[in-house]
Amino acid sequence: MMADTAYEVIIGLEVHVQLQTQSKLFCRCSTRFGAPPNTQTCPVCIGLPGALPVMNEEAFRLALLTAVALECEIPSFTKWDRKNYYYPDLPKGYQISQFDLPMSCHGGLEISDAKGAFPDRRVRILRAHLEEDAGKSMHDEVAGKADSRIDLNRTGTPLLEIVTEPDMRSPQEAKGFLTELKLLLTYLGVSDCNMQEGSLRVDANVNLHVSTPGGVVATPIVEIKNMNSFRAVERALAYEAERQYQVWLETGRKKGDVPKQTRGWDDQAQVTRGQRHKEESSDYRYFPDPDLVPVRVTPAQIEEARQRLGELPAALRSRLQSDYGIDAYSADVLVNQGRLLVQYFEAVAQSTGDGKRASNWMQQDVMRSLNERSMVIGDFPVSAPALAELLSAVQRDEIDNTRAKDVFARMIDDRCSASDAMAALGIAKVDEAQTVELCREILRANPKAVADLKEGKQKAVGALIGQAKQRNANINPGRIKEIFLDLARSEQI
Amino acid sequence: MPLSSAEVEKVALLSRLLLGEEELRRMTAQLGDVVEYVRQLDELDTTAVEPMAHAAELSNVFAPDEVQPSLDRELALANAPKRDDECYRVPAVLGD
Ligand SMILES: [Zn+2]
Numbered sequence: 001m002m003a004d005t006a007y008e009v010i011i012g013l014e015v016h017v018q019l020q021t022q023s024k025l026f027c028r029c030s031t032r033f034g035a036p037p038n039t040q041t042c043p044v045c046i047g048l049p050g051a052l053p054v055m056n057e058e059a060f061r062l063a064l065l066t067a068v069a070l071e072c073e074i075p076s077f078t079k080w081d082r083k084n085y086y087y088p089d090l091p092k093g094y095q096i097s098q099f100d101l102p103m104s105c106h107g108g109l110e111i112s113d114a115k116g117a118f119p120d121r122r123v124r125i126l127r128a129h130l131e132e133d134a135g136k137s138m139h140d141e142v143a144g145k146a147d148s149r150i151d152l153n154r155t156g157t158p159l160l161e162i163v164t165e166p167d168m169r170s171p172q173e174a175k176g177f178l179t180e181l182k183l184l185l186t187y188l189g190v191s192d193c194n195m196q197e198g199s200l201r202v203d204a205n206v207n208l209h210v211s212t213p214g215g216v217v218a219t220p221i222v223e224i225k226n227m228n229s230f231r232a233v234e235r236a237l238a239y240e241a242e243r244q245y246q247v248w249l250e251t252g253r254k255k256g257d258v259p260k261q262t263r264g265w266d267d268q269a270q271v272t273r274g275q276r277h278k279e280e281s282s283d284y285r286y287f288p289d290p291d292l293v294p295v296r297v298t299p300a301q302i303e304e305a306r307q308r309l310g311e312l313p314a315a316l317r318s319r320l321q322s323d324y325g326i327d328a329y330s331a332d333v334l335v336n337q338g339r340l341l342v343q344y345f346e347a348v349a350q351s352t353g354d355g356k357r358a359s360n361w362m363q364q365d366v367m368r369s370l371n372e373r374s375m376v377i378g379d380f381p382v383s384a385p386a387l388a389e390l391l392s393a394v395q396r397d398e399i400d401n402t403r404a405k406d407v408f409a410r411m412i413d414d415r416c417s418a419s420d421a422m423a424a425l426g427i428a429k430v431d432e433a434q435t436v437e438l439c440r441e442i443l444r445a446n447p448k449a450v451a452d453l454k455e456g457k458q459k460a461v462g463a464l465i466g467q468a469k470q471r472n473a474n475i476n477p478g479r480i481k482e483i484f485l486d487l488a489r490s491e492q493i
Numbered sequence: 494m495p496l497s498s499a500e501v502e503k504v505a506l507l508s509r510l511l512l513g514e515e516e517l518r519r520m521t522a523q524l525g526d527v528v529e530y531v532r533q534l535d536e537l538d539t540t541a542v543e544p545m546a547h548a549a550e551l552s553n554v555f556a557p558d559e560v561q562p563s564l565d566r567e568l569a570l571a572n573a574p575k576r577d578d579e580c581y582r583v584p585a586v587l588g589d
Pocket residue numbers: 024027028029040041042043044045046156
């Protein structure tokens with residue numbers, strides 16, 4: 001297709017992440033989500049005269065931790081500025097943000113896709129800065145009243161704004177970046193990244209580099225807002241790229257020909273629509289906030305943050321592969337489930353000494369059970385040692401894999417150990433001598449089958465296994481197949 | 494004139510102020526005087542002076558992350574020109 005090769009999509013993202021603090025950024029009102037409107041405000045966050053903001057220490061600590069994890073440079077000096085604009089959900093008439101001296105800049109995040117949907121890439125981080133959130137306006141549809149209702153509970157909640165360089169080249173990459181960023185933030189424990197509750201919000205800047213006979217031409221940059229899920233981001237970007245290409249074909253407009261446009265994603269209609277023209281940066285009349293003093297960060301504080309990072313997703317993925325011999329895809333699946341599930345997996349793998357088996361069981365049985373029950377690993381009724389006990393029984397050929405799945409289901413239902421579940425299902429450990437004796441009996445009763453086996457007709461063994469299973473449901477079919485073949489060949493019947 | 498009336502008009506717009514022709518003329522002159530007055534500082538040679546971000550020689554003033562009681566909602570909403578039981582009410586916010 002012409003459209004696929006004629007242009008390259010250039011994407012940069014702006015992500016706002018709500019930091020997981022108890023209180024707001026500059027006052028001690030609660031940040032709890034879902035409280036009745038306007039019950040979590042005070043003179044500071046609703047901008048009453050004479051109120052004085054004081055920086056939340058934990059918010060700065062979480063921001064610093066994130067900046068270090070994103071491999072950012074941390075300047076030794078940072079300050080806060082007022083970004084002035086009028087909007088009903090911004091009671092002070094300005095937002096406290098960071099303008100020319102952000103707390104961190106020039107970092108990066110490596111992204112890759114285990115299935116190869118996009119090439120490995122380092123997405124550069126332009127800056128990450130700490131700022132306060134605005135309130136929420138709700139349009140009142142009731143009785144045709146033309147009012148908006150304003151809830152200021154969210155006003156002053158700490159946000160980290162993370163701005164990337166325009167380094168992504170497809171909607172899939174943008175989604176890949178967001179997925180990796182969310183995973184990183186979750187591992188750091190700095191945010192719950194809940195998009196429904198607004199803890200993670202994404203805006204995208206997108207334009208095209210169109211190949212023309214006269215060289216590559218950049219189309220005007222469009223900012224897209226209102227994307228409420230990663231999937232929406234992916235779809236909005238795909239739509240917008242194609243739309244911009246059509247506009248380019250029709251108008252030939254280049255970057256700089258028109259002011260930067262803002263468009264909103266309409267998830268119902270699956271289209272982007274034009275919004276009001278954005279203020280220019282100078283229109284915000286930034287100036288240093290005289291109510292807040294600057295923050296100085298020492299190399300020791302940065303080093304301390306680095307020590308607190310723990311093992312991050314990228315390092316964990318490669319360690320799981322080398323420590324447990326599992327493939328990249330499996331490591332990716334496990335790590336994406338979060339730190340607790342990885343710890344569970346490692347406990348099972350170490351206890352059984354079989355990483356691949358543990359990994360398969362995690363991906364198939366454990367994760368499926370968690371999904372079916374909408375449960376997290378911390379609440380899972382089967383503990384890691386209990387699963388390890390079951391997998392060890394499989395390893396020792398005491399039960400086969402199919403039967404083990406029955407036992408596993410029973411362990412979940414009864415919240416019991418593997419041995420108790422096996423006992424409840426009437427699965428006793430089968431004695432090897434007894435099994436051999438059983439096989440002898442069956443062979444003696446089936447001389448025709450013995451003759452077939454001697455001639456190398458292995459098909460005959462199927463019926464024999466069936467008979468043996470009827471006599472004892474717990475015997476391992478693989479093991480008795482071997483016994484039948486050995487006995488028939490050795491004629492020790 | 495240190496400021497043009499177009500500049501003052503733009504600042505007025507950003508401040509959501511509607512100025513009449515006479516007001517605009519007066520404000521352009523008055524704001525121009527203010528700018529002119531402050532501009533005297535340009536006469537100082539500050540090449541060897543390190544820029545300051547704040548008038549106070551303080552930094553790293555933090556408060557611990559501990560929730561304290563918020564305002565009672567009735568008090569918070571008390572001065573609102575228009576309100577209901579839960580929220581401030583403002584003319585419809587459109588197009589966002
Ligand atoms: Zn407050």
